[in-house]
Every structure is written in C-alpha cells, then in structure tokens.
Amino acid sequence: MLRFMPVGDSMTIGSAGEHTWRYRMWQHLRDTYGRPFTLVGPRETLHDKALDAPTSYEYADPDFPRAHLAGWGEGWLHMAPLIGDAVRAHRADVLLVSLGLIDLGFYTNAEQTAENTRAFVAAARSANPRVRMAFLPVIPNVRATEDAPFAAQVTLFNELLAKTVADLDEPRSPLLLVSPPPSYDIHLDTYDGTHPNANGEHRIAAAFADAMYQAWGVGEPYGR
Numbered sequence: 001m002l003r004f005m006p007v008g009d010s011m012t013i014g015s016a017g018e019h020t021w022r023y024r025m026w027q028h029l030r031d032t033y034g035r036p037f038t039l040v041g042p043r044e045t046l047h048d049k050a051l052d053a054p055t056s057y058e059y060a061d062p063d064f065p066r067a068h069l070a071g072w073g074e075g076w077l078h079m080a081p082l083i084g085d086a087v088r089a090h091r092a093d094v095l096l097v098s099l100g101l102i103d104l105g106f107y108t109n110a111e112q113t114a115e116n117t118r119a120f121v122a123a124a125r126s127a128n129p130r131v132r133m134a135f136l137p138v139i140p141n142v143r144a145t146e147d148a149p150f151a152a153q154v155t156l157f158n159e160l161l162a163k164t165v166a167d168l169d170e171p172r173s174p175l176l177l178v179s180p181p182p183s184y185d186i187h188l189d190t191y192d193g194t195h196p197n198a199n200g201e202h203r204i205a206a207a208f209a210d211a212m213y214q215a216w217g218v219g220e221p222y223g224r
Helices: 021-032 078-091 101-107 112-125 142-146 148-168 198-216
Strands: 002-008 037-039 047-048 053-056 094-098 132-136 175-177
Touching: 002 021, 002 078, 002 198, 021 078, 021 198, 053 175, 078 112, 094 198, 101 148, 112 142, 112 148, 132 198, 142 148, 148 175, 175 198
Parallel strands: 002 037, 002 094, 094 132, 132 175
Antiparallel strands: 047 053
16 A cells, blocks of 8 residues: 655644545545555644644545644744654655745755755655655745735745755655646635635645656646
C-alpha cells in the first residue's frame, strides 16, 4: 500500500465546512491509481476559526482518510522538527508538501526558509531513506499583490526551493518540484485571497497529481 502524507499550513489543514485539497487528491487517486493507497499522518482535524484551534471534524465530506501533518500558522520552521517522527510512525512513502507562505510572512526570510527546507528533507530521509517528496512552491496570494518586499521574498524562496530540489534529488529518494497551478486566480480560486475555495482545492490537487503522473507514473492526469 502506498502511503501519502499531506504536509502543509492553513491551505492544507483547511477549516470547518471545507472539503480540502486533501480530499480532492484522495478522490483523484481513488479513481485513477488502481492500487491500494491511503493518506497518513498524526493529525485528522480541520481548523475551527471560532475557537482558533485545530479541533473540528466538520468536513464537507468526512468519508475519506483524513490523516495529515498540517497546521494553521505552521510552516517549514515548525514541520522540520516533526517530520522525522511523523514519517517513521506512519510509514509514509510520499510526502505532498505545501509550505512557505507562513514562514515568509511571519518567521523567516527566504534564505532561512530554504535552510529549514533542507533540514526537513534530511529529517524525512532519516526516517525513511526511500521516501519521495513533492514540493509545491508558494502560490499566488493577496499579500504578494499588496506588499512588494514580501512578493520579492516569495520569488526568491521559490527560486531557492527549485535549487534545493535539484541539489538534494537522488534516485532512491526522489524530490519533485511541482509546477504552480496554471492560471491560479486569487479572486476565483480563494475565498479570502489566500485560502482555496472549491476551485482552488481542485487546482492544488491537480498540481500535485499531474506532477506525480508526469514524473513518477502515479495515477493519471487530473480531471474534474
């Protein structure tokens, strides 16, 4: 059985009432992969905005493997120390990672964030030397349209992420740089300029699915 672990921030954990892109990915793999698989991780909940806590199980459709390693307000800085134990405990084979926005917005600059990315890769491989990892760059968001210095940091980090993937890629533990969703529109694909609505969930899932199909032959191209 192939074990996928979604890793991310608020765009990955989602909030009460949402499907999440994790659900859209599960649907796609269920229909196209043709082999046993599941989603794994140490967490299952959504973020409850009213309580400002990850305590909700109110998925729009809860009937799927809801496990993940994602958190509202968490980034590479937070996940790098957790990923080794998570991979080891849940025997993850593939990490689907969407991180960086929170780091650049609140915690670290582009260079520091890239160093935490390298630490993340090392920790994941210490737990499973054959783990595969797919990384989504920071995608369009409202802050980048209004804050030029922040936008520059996003651009720089995405360049450094590409370099990190190229530097650390190896045959037994391949790294994959996912192309950002084409034509991602913060007005059409998010509900607040950052967090994905249903359209955005499909676009993020499609970015991961298409990249895995093209690079690793997993599943098929994404189709709504």
